[in-house]
Amino acid sequence: MSLRDGLLAMALAAGCGYPHSVTRTAASGSPPAGPSPFSSTALYAGSDAREASTDQGGNVWIATTGGVKVVLADGGTLSYGTADGLVQSAVACATGGLPGTALVGFPPPADLTKTSPQIEFLQLSGGKVVGSPKTFALTGEIVQANHAAYDSKRNQYWIGTNEGVALYDAAGDAIEHRHPVHPHGLTLGVAITPSGDVWDADQFQLSRLNAGPAADFDATFDPILQPFPENEQDLSAAAVDAAGGVWVGSLVRGVARLDPQAFAVTTYGVASGLPSLAVQSLALDPDGTVWVATGDSGLARLDPSSGAWTSYRASSPAGPSGPPSGLPSDDVVDVTVDTSHSPRRVVVTTGAGVVAYAGP
Amino acid sequence: MPAPSLLPLAVALLLSHRQAGLACLEPPSPSPGATGVPTNALLYDFNATGLQSESGGTVPLLQAGAPWDDDARYRSPSSPLQPGTTYLLPFAPGGGPTTGSFTTGAGPDTLAPSAPALLGAVPGDGMNPVYGCISDRLELFPLEPSTDDQTPASEIRYELSVALPDGGFERTYEELVPVGLPDGGLLLAVPMGLSGLSGSYVAQARDWAGNLSPPSAPVRVAVGPTCDFAESTAGSGPPSLLALWLLGLGFLARRRRSVQNGRPKR
Structure with missing residues (x-):
């Protein structure tokens, strides 16, 4: 008997059941009342935005293919580009931190034989943006930063890279990478639990680095799961809800929620009411609402208690009988929830600009 | 087709003539420039x-x-x-x-390709260079390819699925393109291995229209690739038994997503 067979036998003997996998069926949803929820809240009108994030001071940091744009909490705007010291023009991701600060990450450099900073820490100072580039230079394996999650308890950023997750800490240290068992791949989704563990959502699996409250970089990875049946998961996003459940999006397979305690997976596809399987990002509202950015069918929201999806499209009604959404484009590349703002805002990055929604 | 024991050598020869840096991406279908594509193309x-x-x-x-x-x-x-x-x-x-x-060609295609044949399964050695991917092990399946009435052999795609005890299949890989060997033989090279999971695997072919062939006879994969565990420049943690256990349980979950009539189902 192999080790794995032995472990499986032990698990089964103990009555451990994985996973009841459930595929939700469609439930009808009603869009929030009110006209055009996204139409009057434009933050940025360019077509080159890739990701937006708000710092704790309410400033919105926007990563674009032409530098960084900042929409200040007072309504003013700033730009930060290569002429100002930005490492490179194309910025892949932006993540807000303490008031007036953010971390941005870059796609791979054109010349992979040359080391280039993969991240840059930005601060508002003297009415402008001041940058501090950082390089993961220890192995040369890290060439890009895809997305980062901010741990407000520890003032740290966990960064999804081409090789698992890396860490940028409050002391300004850029710490090299950790990744789970092969096969893995690009990490696009990163989520941090209240206890400090880090979920890594990559091309082939969802895994947890048990970093804990001390942000133990050398901790082990587990569990290692594939929420969707096929080997290629193409996970694009991860978020942890109040119950500890992990929501993941896939670039090609929709949405799933893992309950790590019960080892139960619930998947959401087109048959469940999700408008598209092409999920580029997702975010959680404090009330539990799940916001999903699709690459071709606009924005969707899920009421987890009822299982009802509501869809917001650029040019069609915001639901079966709702008003037009005012969304700039059905190509939604990112969604995030800004809790520094009252009421909270849902910040939506599309292929035709960045907008915010503060309704229910 | 070379004997399975010679396959690693054959693949090494093949790889020596291939350029590095191939992406881990399946090419689009139909290929750009294709002609005679059915009007009901997938x-x-x-x-x-x-x-x-x-x-x-x-x-x-x-x-x-x-x-x-x-x-x-x-x-x-x-x-x-x-x-x-x-x-x-x-x-x-x-x-x-x-x-x-x-x-497009003259009309739709409703006829499925012939069933392919898997001639064995050969664990590769080390990282997977065929697709330019980082993978712990490569898994190779010598293949007798399918034929189709309208889709050229080079455009036929293959699915690899686990054969479930109840007769259904659970798809693990899709859109595989056979790798040619120097002697003309073909292999299905699984980009990221089989995650260390033993089982019986079958292949099916699909044509341009998405018509799915009957399955091949199942091939038993007794020992999949070994797994190395978390790595970092700061030091690796010890292998996590819980991780290994959950990986296996995940496989059981897949088995429970039983399917019938030979096609995957959620």
Whole structure:
């Protein structure tokens, strides 16, 4: 008997059941009342935005293919580009931190034989943006930063890279990478639990680095799961809800929620009411609402208690009988929830600009 | 076809003639420039919402129906394509979005390809260089390919599935393209291995229209690739028994997602 067979036998003997996998069926949803929820809240009108994030001071940091744009909490705007010291023009991701600060990450450099900073820490100072580039230079394996999650308890950023997750800490240290068992791949989704563990959502699996409250970089990875049946998961996003459940999006397979305690997976596809399987990002509202950015069918929201999806499209009604959404484009590349703002805002990055929604 | 024991050598020879840096991405289907494509074509990996005909008309694309409805990369035209017509479409072959075209043939295709045959299973050695991917082990399946009435052999794609005890299949890989050996033989090279999971695997072929062949006879994979555990420049943690255990339990979950009639189902 192999080790794995032995472990499986032990698990089964103990009555451990994985996973009841459930595929939700469609439930009808009603869009929030009110006209055009996204139409009057434009933050940025360019077509080159890739990701937006708000710092704790309410400033919105926007990563674009032409530098960084900042929409200040007072309504003013700033730009930060290569002429100002930005490492490179194309910025892949932006993540807000303490008031007036953010971390941005870059796609791979054109010349992979040359080391280039993969991240840059930005601060508002003297009415402008001041940058501090950082390089993961220890192995040369890290060439890009895809997305980062901010741990407000520890003032740290966990960064999804081409090789698992890396860490940028409050002391300004850029710490090299950790990744789970092969096969893995690009990490696009990163989520941090209240206890400090880090979920890594990559091309082939969802895994947890048990970093804990001390942000133990050398901790082990587990569990290692594939929420969707096929080997290629193409996970694009991860978020942890109040119950500890992990929501993941896939670039090609929709949405799933893992309950790590019960080892139960619930998947959401087109048959469940999700408008598209092409999920580029997702975010959680404090009330539990799940916001999903699709690459071709606009924005969707899920009421987890009822299982009802509501869809917001650029040019069609915001639901079966709702008003037009005012969304700039059905190509939604990112969604995030800004809790520094009252009421909270849902910040939506599309292929035709960045907008915010503060309704229910 | 070389004997399984010679396959690693054959692959090494093959690889010595291949350029490095191949992407871990399945190429689009039909291939840009293809001709004679059925008017009921199944499109893969185009990430497009519409096809533009040479006359300027647009055919909207929809999420493809079962059994392709679990992957956003599969798209179907909302209405049958016109015979003998060239369609423009965006595609992303790995180097960024660009535009290609294909030309339809005389009509639809409703006949499935013949069943392929898997001639064995050979664990590869070390990382997977065939696809330019980082993987712990490569798994190789010598293949007797399928044939189809309308789709050229080079355009036929293969699925690899676990054969379940109840007769159903659980798809683990899709859109595999056979790798040619120097002697003319073919292999299915699984890009990321089998995650260390033993089982009986079958292959099916699909044609341009998405007609799925009967399955091959199952091939038993007794020992899959070994797993190395978390790595970092700061030091590796010890192998996590819990991780290994959950990986196996995940496999059980897949088995419980039983399917019938030979096609995967959620």
